[in-house]
Amino acid sequence: MKFDQPAQSNPIDQLKVVGRATDRIDGPLKTTGTAPYAYEQYQAAANPAYGYVVGAAIAKGRIVAMDAGEARHAPGVLAVITADNAGKLGKGSRNTAALLGGPEIQHYHQAIALVVAETLEQARAAAQLLRVDYARSPGAYDLAAVRDTATEPAEAMPDSRVGDFDGAYARAPVKLDASYSTPDQAHAMMEPHATLAAWEGDKLTVWTANQMIAWARTDLAETLGLPEDKLRVVSPYIGGGFGGKLFLRADVVLAALGARAIGRPVKVALSRPLMFNNTPHRPATLQRIRLGAEADGRLTAIAHESWSGDLRGGGPELAVQQTRLLYAGANRLTALRLAVLDLPEGNAMRAPGEAPGLMALEMAMDEMAEKLGLDPVAFRILNDTQVDPEKPERPFSQRRLADCLRSGAERFGWHARRSPGSRREGNWLIGLGVAAAFRNNLVMKSGARVRLDRHGILTVETDMTDIGTGSYTVIAQTAAEMLGLPLDKVVVRLGDSDFPVSAGSGGQWGANSATAGVYAACVRLRERVAERAGIPPAEASFADGQVRGGGGRGMTLAQAAAEGELVAEDSMEFGDLDKRYQQSTFGAHFVEVAVDYATAETRVRRMLAVCAAGRILNPKSARSQVIGAMTMGVGAALMEDLHIDKRQGFFVNHDLAGYEVPVHADIPAQEVVFLDETDPMSSPMKAKGVGELGICGVGAAVANAIYNATGMRVRDYPITLDKLLPGMPERAELG
């Protein structure tokens, strides 16, 4: 089915199931520990051996010699896989560095060996017996030091220029020119990358944790030099991803190689301390923002430049992309610069681009509002636009940023905000902050197959994944709505490359695109059911488990399938509506912080997000997506920071003790409001994404609240107390 015209009225609009706050259908399995994740596929392969991954101990250079003899002869060891004996390996286009290194080493903890043994304990012990001699090469590990060598990544995103930025900025009566930095960050999803691999002849099945089944299969085929039809990738449950499981990783390749070498299934999980340097991370940025405005607050000049680094052949962090669309202003400039760094691979993490980009832009907007003497909410509303600022003939499909800001300000009690450093409760300095949230709505072709059996059970099959996003449930809701069934008559099977290729989980495109694919398949199934019932498809209506035509003729769906299962398959393909209309999601984040006047410890006390993101398919799981993203945003603002050893070239704090993420005690009550909205340009579902919108702007809202509390502006994230302390007001000043 092709979606190339705005959606008309359709069965989803009934909203009998879709749009209702619904408990997750996978909840009883997840809460009882009976949902099998990759390493727990006990039924899939009996008697697997265990693989333990060894990572390179240098950041750049070569392996001169590796002695695996002792490891090979250690008790229980079945094989040691290295680049020497793995055979020729290719590399998928989505991977920057090789997944099995050696002799060349491209980054620290790049996998160099897999030790396979009867038990995990044996494999782990034997892994310590590998003797590796390296020859180090000098590498670049400090973004600031190589900033001047960075070049324009013309393929990823060339510079954009509209009007005359330099002239307009020079003439502007009110200006801001400020620099910001965001650190390298880790996805740190709770489930480590893990794979169980089993060969049957020349066919390989991997049970793994991957957000994009079809990408994983393609890249595994490329890496192993096998045709795709010999590979099956299965990921029914995935313990978080946030972009960290978008791509094929070393666990998959090494489990496959290990299993082939010993002729027996092998399972491999990356150890937690290996993950931070072995797998991709969100790259650090250095950003410069210049804003010029008339005295009345109208922006006339906007420039946003960002520098980031990656391995040779990698890509930039797209930190300026939201700046092309978020605010009006006739004269504009954005530029990315990419330097070569020999740190582990940089790649997508939740809201790549916007998450770090808005941490800078929305702090700059706060600073500019102050220079102009304007309220930060009013300043943003003043510079709202309903059209693409670079192409004014191109409207937004929906854009309710101003509504989000206004209603949020009212609900949050924004009027209570005082001048910086002037509100105090006991030891605590109190501040309020706001930031706009913005993330584009992406659509991806997505397919599904639906089966109706003689018991009236509808089964949906698609390779879509649920990484905690609630895919199982919104897909069940969609199918139930389309066929007029209650939710408990729908079974959803996900994450298997034997099923039709879906959008997968990434870029907050999953829910809207994948349910649109299910919609397409259900439209076909409705036709089959109507035919079976002898009703012209155009006249058929589906409700209460029945199909009915004009004059009350009809039957139950179970009766319609009594003579044999009815199966339909289709996909939703998207036309150019996203070119004709800019499709984006919007929000406003409000945060209240308390900062201890003596220690500069920051506590977040209240958070509110108001979101406008199209139809909300399941308000319960959508709200969870947003509060989860707000939580990650608090982490970005206050604590998350991969510290680089700039001599040795690796992330030092590579575990969950050193890399701090928010814990229960860090997160207060959180409120989320979804504005009532449908977007007929996005899909027949009229929905958009929310999973990434929720993190966009949060960091800046926290930073702006800290500024409001203390009068201290820290432009170098995360805002830890050591950065605040030197500028904290003296006790005497506090009165």
Add this chain to the structure above:
Amino acid sequence: MEASNLKLSRRELLVMSAASATMMAMPAVAAAQSASAGRARPPVNAPVALRVNGHLHELELDTRSSLLDVLRERLQLGGTKKGCDHGQCGACTVLVNGRRINSCLTLAVMHQGDEITTIEGLGTPQRLHPLQAAFVRHDGYQCGYCTPGQICSAVGMLAEIEAGVPSHVSADLEARPLLSAAEIRERMSGNLCRCGAYANIVDAITDVAEGKA
């Protein structure tokens, strides 16, 4: 292994460990090793009886096995999750004799005769424990990977409050601790949830603690 082999002072032990990691307290095993493969000794096994979710398991275990790996790999109880294997995330939380513990940080051989309850022992999809039901109702999870640990931890945590054990945020160490959100957050902070379901988890626990479930 005889207990007498272990009669070393702590100081002697440290000296020996520093000098060589091979010989400590395992003479029979060490003698069997080849000189060159100093560290590649065969596993030392020991019999251990564990009562897990009411079932007695008499096992012969590699003494290096963590309780977590025995639960997951030997008993195939996959509900107890391995998030970090270093006691940093809480995903592996189980109840040992009613108290919550990170099962990755304890060797299985230390639990001879212990009563262990995992997430599978609390309830089933058909018969959810009140906390499991409350997590579903409040959407107290997303990816579900930290969830068994959160729920086991919550069971243990509520018992600690019931027993009057104070926490860092208890105002009065002598008084009975409150069932406040602040107490629950503090006491649950060893259980990370990267999906960020914290606010919903606290609501779910509060519901059950207040007897609404």
